[in-house]
Amino acid sequence: EKGGYDYFMLKEIAEQPKAVADTLLGRIDGSGSLTLDEVRIPANVLREVDKVVIVACGTAFHAGLIAKYAIEHWTRVPCEVELASEFRYRDPILDQQTLVVAISQSGETMDTLMALRHAREQGAKVLAICNTNGSTIPRESDAVLYTHAGPEVAVASTKAFLTQLVACYLVALYLGQVRGTKYADEIRAVVRDLASISGAVERVLDTMEPVRELARSLAEKNTVLFLGRHVGYPVALEGALKLKELAYMHAEGFAAGELKHGPIALIEDDVPVVVVVPSPRGRSVLHDKIVSNIQEIRARGARTIVVAEEGDDAVVPYADHLIRVPVTPTLLQPLVATVPLQVFACELATARGNEVDQPRNLAKSVTVE
Ligand code: M6R
Numbered sequence: 199e200k201g202g203y204d205y206f207m208l209k210e211i212a213e214q215p216k217a218v219a220d221t222l223l224g225r226i227d228g229s230g231s232l233t234l235d236e237v238r239i240p241a242n243v244l245r246e247v248d249k250v251v252i253v254a255c256g257t258a259f260h261a262g263l264i265a266k267y268a269i270e271h272w273t274r275v276p277c278e279v280e281l282a283s284e285f286r287y288r289d290p291i292l293d294q295q296t297l298v299v300a301i302s303q304s305g306e307t308m309d310t311l312m313a314l315r316h317a318r319e320q321g322a323k324v325l326a327i328c329n330t331n332g333s334t335i336p337r338e339s340d341a342v343l344y345t346h347a348g349p350e351v352a353v354a355s356t357k358a359f360l361t362q363l364v365a366c367y368l369v370a371l372y373l374g375q376v377r378g379t380k381y382a383d384e385i386r387a388v389v390r391d392l393a394s395i396s397g398a399v400e401r402v403l404d405t406m407e408p409v410r411e412l413a414r415s416l417a418e419k420n421t422v423l424f425l426g427r428h429v430g431y432p433v434a435l436e437g438a439l440k441l442k443e444l445a446y447m448h449a450e451g452f453a454a455g456e457l458k459h460g461p462i463a464l465i466e467d468d469v470p471v472v473v474v475v476p477s478p479r480g481r482s483v484l485h486d487k488i489v490s491n492i493q494e495i496r497a498r499g500a501r502t503i504v505v506a507e508e509g510d511d512a513v514v515p516y517a518d519h520l521i522r523v524p525v526t527p528t529l530l531q532p533l534v535a536t537v538p539l540q541v542f543a544c545e546l547a548t549a550r551g552n553e554v555d556q557p558r559n560l561a562k563s564v565t566v567e
Contacts, residue, residue: 205554207352207444207544212403214537217357219396220346221364230389232372237341239297239323244376247297250277251322253285253313254301255564257355257439258362261327262301263432265366268529272374272381272388282313283567296322299369303350303358304563305333314338327365329358343369352555353562354443356540359436360399363533367392391527395534398524402537405522409538412503412519413545416470423464423471423500424451424539425491427484430474433532437472437539443557444547454491467499472542474535475506475513480528485512492516505535 203209227233250269252262262279269277280290282300286309292298298317302310305328314324314335326339329347336342345361367388374385416422422441426434434451441449452461454473465471473492478485489512496502496516504517507525514520523534547554 205352205544207354207356207554210350210352210357211537211540211544213348214357214360215396215400215403217345217347217361218364218399218533220348221361222368222392222396223346225368226389226393230386232368232375232389234343234368234372237325237343237369237372239325239341241376243323244297244373246295247275247323247373248295250275250297250299250373251285251290251292251317252277252279252299252301253282253310253317254279255282255307255309257359257436258301258303258307258310260432260436260439261359261362261366262299263435264363264429264532265299265370267429268367268370269373271529272370272385273377273379275373275377282307282309286313286316290316292317292320292322294321294323298322298324299327299366300324300335300339301327301362301366302335303329303345303347303355303362305330305335306563306565307335308565308567311335311338325369327362327369329361351562353557353560354440354540354543359536360533364392367530388527388530391530395526395530398526398534399537401524402534406538406541408519409521409541410545413542414549417546417549419447419470421448421464421469423461423469424449424474425454425457425471425488425495426451426474427454427488428476429529429532430476430488430535433474433535433539434472436536437474437543440540440543441546443560444543444552444554445550446552446558447546454488457491457494462495462498465495465498465500468501469499470503471495471500472503472505472539475504475510477507477525477528477531478510478512485510489513489516505538507531
């Protein structure tokens with residue numbers, strides 16, 4: 199049942215191109231428009247939405263953080279993202295014009311379920327993004343957009359995360375399409391780019407041997423830090439979460455712009471720092487900023503592990519290790535940039551003799567608080 203792989207996690211990492219393609223299947227028509235009829239929230243209700251609130255836990259929360267960049271950019275509707283466990287215990291301001299998006303692989307996470315109940319009680323419409331047919335969260339939501347990752351067995355979420363991202367992009371683009379936006383041309387272009395994204399994920403998977411080698415060489419380290427900006431920041435958080443749960447190492451993700459506000463004090467000789475570099479095209483300011491961040495940490499002794507787009511030469515002089523990912527539109531980069539971090543964490547877990555599919559103290563779905 200592991201299909202020839204040693205662990206479910208390896209199998210699930212390898213299944214990502216298919217999971218991504220399956221999640222897009224039938225949702226984009228020949229003319230490049232989105233056909234999300236399954237989101238049974240009427241267009242006039244979606245047009246009146248004045249705020250989107252995303253609630254989720256763990257990896258699904260990281261997908262939500264990335265969704266915020268896409269939703270606000272393409273739709274100009276304000277979007278908040280909150281840990282379900284925080285949201286449900288405060289007094290959030292919601293009404294009939296709020297669209298709450300609950301993201302959950304299992305559809306059974308207690309905090310996410312309670313958060314959506316809390317939202318519906320206040321009249322908000324709830325859209326679930328979920329991987330498990332007929333589970334509680336979609337059953338209790340107004341509408342559901344299923345991710346088609348197939349069953350995910352390993353506790354550490356991989357293919358579910360990539361498909362959550364795809365679903366989030368679809369929701370963002372669909373909201374843009376329904377409401378009309380000044381980014382109509384860009385939306386059409388991104389929909390075209392989505393069609394080839396599964397191939398890009400496949401290409402990343404084909405080049406992972408050096409990442410595995412690097413991971414093995416770091417098995418004795420105590421700490422790995424992750425830095426990113428823009429959508430690369432949640433990718434950094436996700437890379438750190440994977441490493442904690444699989445390798446049982448201290449790992450932290452930071453927004454690179456925060457370095458000087460504290461985290462740079464953690465940099466000492468040979469500490470590995472993974473840096474997710476945004477594309478030099480498009481928002482080149484971000485790219486230039488992160489290149490100087492890499493220089494700053496390297497000058498203080500960090501061992502830099504740089505995840506950068508193919509053809510981005512500016513990072514080469516400052517990268518102790520360079521991991522290349524295919525060129526993608528800025529907002530879609532997490533779909534390719536996360537994959538090496540999953541492989542990295544999985545290999546480190548193996549090198550440290552840890553149980554990959556069932557890490558200590560963790561459960562696949564957290565149905566208690
Ligand atoms: O089933 P859910 O997506 O609601 O689960 C949320 C988290 O428990 C889950 O993503 C967890 O963080 C994973 N073990 C991360 O790999």
